[in-house]
Amino acid sequence: MSILEKVLRAGEGRMLRRLKAVATAVNSIEDDYVDLTDAELRELTDQYRQRYADGESLDDLLPEAFATAREAAARVLGQRHYDVQIMGGAALHFGNIAEMKTGEGKTLTSVLPAYLNALSGKGVHIVTVNDYLAERDAAWMGRVHEFLGLTVGVILPNRPSADHRAAYQADITYGTNNEFGFDYLRDNMAWSRDDLVQRGHNFAIVDEVDSILIDEARTPLIISGPAEHSARWYGEFAAVVKRMQAGKDGEGDYEIDYAKRTVAVTERGVAKVEDRLGIENLYESVNTPLVGYLNNAIKAKELYKRDKDYIVNDGEVLIVDEFTGRILHGRRYNEGMHQAIEAKEGVEIKQENQTLATITLQNYFRLYSKLAGMTGTAQTEAGEFNKVYDVGVVTIPTHRDMVRMDRADVIYKTEKAKFNAAVEDIAERHAVGQPVLVGTVSVENSEILSQLLRRRGIPHAVLNAKFHAKEAEIIAQAGRKGAVTVATNMAGRGTDILLGGNPDYLAAAQLRQRGLDPVEHAEEYAKALEDIMPQVKQACAAEAEEVSAVGGLYVLGTERHESRRIDNQLRGRSGRQGDPGESRFYLSLQDELMRRFRAGAVEAVMERFNIPEDVPIESKMVTRQIKNAQAQIEGQNAETRKNVLKYDEVLNKQRQVVYAERLRVLNGEDLHDQVTKMIDDVVGAYVDGATVEGYAEDWDFDQLWSSLKQLYPVGVTVDELIEEAGGERSAVDADFLRAQVLEDAHAAYQRREEELGTDALRQLERMVLLQVIDRKWREHLYEMDYLKEGISLRAYAQRDPLVEYQREGYAMFATMMDGIKEETVGFLFNVEVQVQQPGGPADGAGAPAGERPGPRIPVPDGGAGVKVSAKGLGAAPRPQGLQYVSPTIDGAAGADGGVQVQQAPALGVGGAPAGRPGQGGQGQRPGQGQRPAQGGQGRPPAASRPAAGPPVPAAAAAGRRAAPGQAVSSNGPSRNAPCPCGSGKKYKRCHGAPGA
Template sequence: MVFSKILRAGEGKLVRRLSRIADAVESIADDYTDLTDAELRAKTDEFKERHADGESLDALLPEAFAVVREAATRTLGQRHFRVQLMGGAALHLGNIAEMRTGEGKTLTGVLPAYLNALTGKGVHVVTVNDYLAKRDAEWMGRVHRFLGLSVGTILSGQTPAERREHYAADITYGTNNEFGFDYLRDNMAWSKADLVQRGHHYAIVDEVDSILIDEARTPLIISGPAETAGKWYLEFARIVPMMKRDVHYEVEEAKRTVAVTEEGVEFVEDQLGIDNLYEAVNTPLIGYLNNALKAKELFKKDQQYIVSNGEVLIVDEFTGRVLAGRRYNEGMHQAIEAKEKVKIKDENQTLATITLQNYFRLYEKLSGMTGTAQTEAAELHQTYKLGVVPIPTNRPMVRQDRSDVIYKTEQAKFEAVVEDIAERHEVGQPVLVGTASVEKSELLAKFLLKRGIPHEVLNAKNHAREATIIAQAGRPGAVTVATNMAGRGTDIQLGGSADFIADETLRARGLSPSETPEEYEAAWDEALEVAKAQVKAEHEAVTEAGGLYVLGTERHESRRIDNQLRGRSGRQGDPGESRFYLSLGDDLMRRFNGPMLESMMNTLRVPDDQPIESKMVTRAILSAQTQVEQQNHEVRKDVLKYDEVLNRQRTVIYDERRKVLDGADLHEQVRTMVDDVVAAYVDGATETGYAEDWDLEQLWTGLKALYPVGPTIDELVDQVAGGEQTDLTPGSLKQALLDDVHRAYADREAKLGAEVMRELERRVLLSVMDRKWREHLYEMDYLRAGIHLRAMANRDPVVEYQREGYDMFVAMLDGIKEESVGFLFNLEVKTKDEQEAEAKAKQAEAEAKALAAAQEGTAKVLARQAAAAKAAGGTTAPAPAPATTPAPATARRTKPAAAPAAPAAPVAAEPAPSGTGPELAVKGLDQPRPPENLTYSAPSLDASAADGGRAKAAKTATVSGTKETPRNAPCPCGSGKKYKQCHGGAGAN
């Protein structure tokens, strides 16, 4: 609380500074109104030149903002208000601009995006979903393109080539998850040509509190299939329904935890037929049990998830959207699938991960926009060093926020809600109803249907029509039931949205701002005028009816989410009203102060249908929300503290990896690795005892597995110590072996060639680093899962995690060195010419075998025909010699002989990481994982999986690759059959 007051102490000074900046912009605005479009566009080149000559962006700001303001007036018909100029300046200065709903945050973001794009380093505008990213890129992109800047959009399902092109644009729109996953994928790439991002210069985050606060509890994770024992999920899904709450286990809903009692342990042991659940051999079963109990008590269908087409799909608790690409980690998703009796998918192993906090801290400059950030100002400053600046509203707020009313039962609450909606609907007042879950929205929809009130439902099952529903929610008499309006990002305007109506009209005529920009711009003004006339008439009718009425059916655990719902009404000085209807059965009330209030209402004998309004109720709700907010804040702090350890390690690995991809000369680094490994072997063998006690045989055994050791033990002792082992010293032994390993490495390089050796060094380092990092992430996950138990020994779990994590990281780095050296000396390497010669030889061998099989088949057919003719009493012609031409049609129609399996071959390698090295095939080295085998886990993911389009691209490559395959060659699919008998045959799919 004190910290928040300190942070707000300088607000007035900053707002006055922003006001002066707005004055400067407005003072020169008239200088640009008389410029032609071409002259206005030329200002962009002028600004770029001035910045390149040393003029700062702060100095260019007034002129740049004035140019953007004029361009927006000409292209969109919208001129930035003074408060939007202040908001744009706040964003440029690296702050969070708190602007009320309807104040035009999207248009405000155009100002700093244009200014910072003048550097040529790229600007990322981050939104909460694909729809908003695409909409904003098209809508605001009209201003940027008018001024000569390029605009890109990162959407799920795009190929790497498409992403690379969009990242190369001056301004790139996309979702937080797409930006984060592209960063992780770039750090899994095997070729510099596969990289898509070009740095992290400046980001503007829309709905910043939703992305940086609400979604910060869950990290971004890319994972691949791991071994799993699916039967145990089914077994515990059978046992857990028989277990009784408060008898076999206890649940603490506020903390979302379950704990098995002694009686519960005995029950499970009886069901499994084991003596001790906590024996070492049985400890993995405890995780299955806990997940099954959580699936039963804490994860409710149609609240936390829905089941659609045999799949368990997570519902975002903050936005109500389905997160189709996301899965719970650590077996939780599999436990829910077992509970719902749908197919259980494999568990995954983490391949790459980062929290949103650490991803956004990569940016040189960060800013954000939202309507509700003040309650989280302290956390935003502590975590991201971002200040929150409240921007004044353009017009005074006149919305009336009514007191909450609380009912004893949920049934009574919903009956009162429907009655209130009916009264508002009759007078033509639009109503927006906010519900907490899919289940509640559908329940209310049934009530409304029963009363005959027309309405639209917007929830996780109906998100496809989201924009249309929201855009029409302010029209006369409209009733919209929405699951959690947080982060919807679409403005509700009284009478409807003229821009939306005009856009829909033009799209219906086949025009698009991205595909047919010239025709779209030419038709825009006329379509907009028609839409404005329609909206104006309806706006007046709705205003007379009282404006938009926001009705909340349940308090959210965060005050910000409630404020966001309320903020949908009363935009730009419009009239409006809001009220929350509550019941003692609501989740928030039940988890915290519900029992106390219920006792009071029973004492006062309040009827079920009698609402109460009192300050005590308001205080109880505020107390409950504060408790949850504090708990969530602690969770986020906890996540950040632990990820900070991994973040430092990730930075080291990713920096080293990028050097390899960038084609740095690794020869000296590899030589140091070789020296370190051999020295470590010698140190391990000579660290104790006298020289005669050293086990040189064991040392030589280890070294021979590492590289081809030249001298024998006796030869080396003769050479270094005159034949007496007792005269050996660790230093002399080490130096002799280092000289020997340098000789062996030089021989290896002479045999392969310097160019091939450099490429092999790059390939080996990438492969080993990736594999050891994956293993390290698994071990860190395992350490993290049990580290809290250290508190029982009065040890700080975070300190213990830091200490052990560091030790594991050092061990991983040593492992990278040792494995890399072993691979460099021992891998079988083939150049491109050798691969082609081997492939031709194999193809000739396969064709010869196929021809022999066909000839044998022909001979057998002819022999059977001759025998049949003889048995029929006819004369028989002598059998011809084996044919040297393809078998006749009769033979080809018989069942073909099985094609020989393709012999084992070195693994085909990807192109050189640097993009310039020779093509090699390296047997025994890890290759990049197929993109279709990867899973993406994130706080909020749109319906299509965020695979970056890699799976789609991979499938396309497979199909196109077969077009060049000879008919008699082995099929590229790996089946072992000929291409013509497999994917090259008629009708092959």
């Protein structure tokens, strides 16, 4: 046991003593609540809320609130919390993970801390592993909360934003981890404050917390949009790879590392590919993109197995969750992997996607002020929970002692022998009426076993990703006498297996047979349910006794999972609440876990001694090998999660800055001062870039003025500026030049405000800044993805890839922030604007057919009714031939300590860089496309990046703005010319002065 584990165990002991004290305190006042009427019990909620508002803490209210919720649950559900459930609820409230064994009532336990924390009015999120459980628990436990005067909501996929917003406004909100995370990302892509749905992250209770925060932590949540890549190459390489063979030690066309899930193409394989494609050198820079297609095609063939990792349904490749066995609807592998699998299966190859927003579950759940969780298996990951999420793990005692017998593994030489032996065991158990739950690791194995059972005439139910619609019903009846249920890993999370059957499901099934529907015949259904429930419960109790007499539920595992927790979860389906039960695993040396970790030595020994295939092995060496293999994989997965978190930490800090800025815009804060500062930074950077070297005689004023004119309508000429300095060019220094140009830029912005009106310009500032932030962030995410793909190669140069990623990622982020300033300023000066005054046409009226009205931005007080429509709001082109010197990064490349960013390539219509390879490149052969740029910082040339954003103006100054019905010339009087009013003053000192 490590030092950390010892410390955690010591802390757990202190926590258990504290939890027992809570249970004692709740029990001591329980009688005070039993005699209260329903109304009096309900009134306590208002009293607790007032006391909290008056300064009492939730800890102060805990015993009374728990006693109240306990009494409410007893009245509404007929279920009274055990002392261990009180302890579990307190552990959750204190921000811990409560490890409670299967059947100990975790769902009921969550009622207590949810009720207590909802009293604060800040919201409680209860996170489940699937939509069914979210909806079920919201309806089931929600009855208790609503009885006590709280509101309950549930978020489900594909529902309108209004439904989600209403659910988040409730005191307690149920939903899946994915839906909570995606709502967070969608909120940070919203165009209006009215489109936001979440209201903060106060307290989350995560059910099956190990599945969500450990197993799924390796996969980030990603919202993506279409990117432009040719689908042709996926099909081409799928055909090439079919003719290639795996090998070892350079003998085949490629080699596979199953443990690391990587592939390496040999020289022989490269020659085959080059011959098939008709190219001379696959690794020549121009053909570099083809290497990715090749690697993905090989992985799709060798590492991604149909009916295990995915299924094909109605011409669509659907991912199967490796931990639950469920179909992940709407999810796709990224980086072209999904397209490679589609090509392999011969179905339609769908378009690749570009990341628009992303966050890992690790960083999403760390947004919560307080985090807690429940599961039956958490102690093996206690260290990771503590390090990553800063939560402890507390093992809650069971209500009754566990009496399940866990038999030793039996190991066969071949998979066929293993399945045959398992079927024999199932037949014997079925003959005496003992229910059997068979666990498999893949859809394919569940169907093989199902076929063998059919041949033996053994009736059974199959539960896998193909037949998941009646999951809860099948699992609920898996404890009936003689029942045989074959299930993948999806079996058993969230639904108890009761010996003798689940009376609620049995009663519902009987009423369905009568043609009664709980919605269409609500009153009749409720009456009939009340009539038959006592008989059903009695029948289930009698059957439960018969099942207990033959040994209870027998769990038979057909393969070890790579995680011991998944094995323990399967075992945990048996022996709930002190019931009898039994478990055993049937293994073979051909199982994937054994293949990945060298079972060949054991097989050689078996062959040497001529051990028959149908004779099982009981070997301590093999058992140790299995445990070591699982430990190695768990270690690899933990390392992967740690790396995911380390790299996402870099992006997470950047994400927080960008999202905070977006929220300021959406909340309607006055951005005028910020825009003024942007003008200072951008114009100042232009001047600094032109004056960074030499003296005034050496500076290229013509180039600087040409660049400034693309940014804003310049009102001062070079000659006027030299005259202002004393008539000599040498008298102009950088500070004087910067001050004069900034004064001119601010005067131009003042004129812009006079043209549009103050309210309209404030609204335009929000519109422009929001759109520029979104586009630049999308581009930045792509750049960061690309950087991360190749960053591991830095290790060959004796550099730490993570440090390099942090350094370059920060530099790229600073460049993005400078780009946001530059584009924002350029658009505010140059974008064409139409101002609709109060009483004008409705939003969107007069817009071209098929064109969506502009984003809705909150208008400051006093500006109600003013609507701004900005045409051509896209990526502002950089001034030609100018290097933009960033003043925000010290110590980076460049003599001045700034970072120099080279001019971007010209942009074509639609925001896509002109000349993008792959657009219309279906007939292009390798070696004929645009050659990728060499050198640089490891990023792709801009011309190969995905398109981002709406159409771009052909020139920054195109479409000079005009007020409605009025043409405004951009060629006003020179700032140093006499004012046209006849005062005799210079224009800049008279009507051209700021505020004039």
